[in-house]
Amino acid sequence: MAQEDTSAAGTGQRHAAEHADVERRHADDHAQVSQRHLAAHEEIYARHGSDHTQLASRHAGEREKAADATPAQKAALSARHGAQHVVLEIRHAAQLAWMEARHAGGRLRMDQRHAAELLAQERRHAREDRQRA
Numbered sequence: 001m002a003q004e005d006t007s008a009a010g011t012g013q014r015h016a017a018e019h020a021d022v023e024r025r026h027a028d029d030h031a032q033v034s035q036r037h038l039a040a041h042e043e044i045y046a047r048h049g050s051d052h053t054q055l056a057s058r059h060a061g062e063r064e065k066a067a068d069a070t071p072a073q074k075a076a077l078s079a080r081h082g083a084q085h086v087v088l089e090i091r092h093a094a095q096l097a098w099m100e101a102r103h104a105g106g107r108l109r110m111d112q113r114h115a116a117e118l119l120a121q122e123r124r125h126a127r128e129d130r131q132r133a
Contacts, residue, residue, distance in 0.1 A: 015125050026114045037103045048092045
């Protein structure tokens with residue numbers, strides 16, 4: 001009887017160690033994915049900053065060319081510039097939303113793989129326990 005208790009304790013410790021290993025890998029996977037996602041965010045924000053700089057530069061050039069324009073023409077130019085900024089912001093928001101959706105899908109697939117791994121491990125543990133009984 002004492003030997004069975006020792007064997008059960010050893011099995012329990014092995015099962016706990018296997019679970020801890022899976023959870024460690026899961027945490028490592030999430031850390032790596034988070035680093036890649038952070039780099040992607042930094043890249044897209046840098047690109048968005050460049051887009052704004054280029055648009056502002058273009059607008060400054062157009063304003064210089066329109067120095068002698070009528071007030072109505074200048075107002076139309078300002079309205080067009082405003083619309084271009086709005087379109088740029090909408091495009092940037094859509095790019096960020098699409099990237100977030102891709103990242104969320106990737107995290108979900110990773111969590112599904114980890115859950116399947118834990119489920120398979122639990123089934124194997126149950127099978128081993130039944131065989132010992």
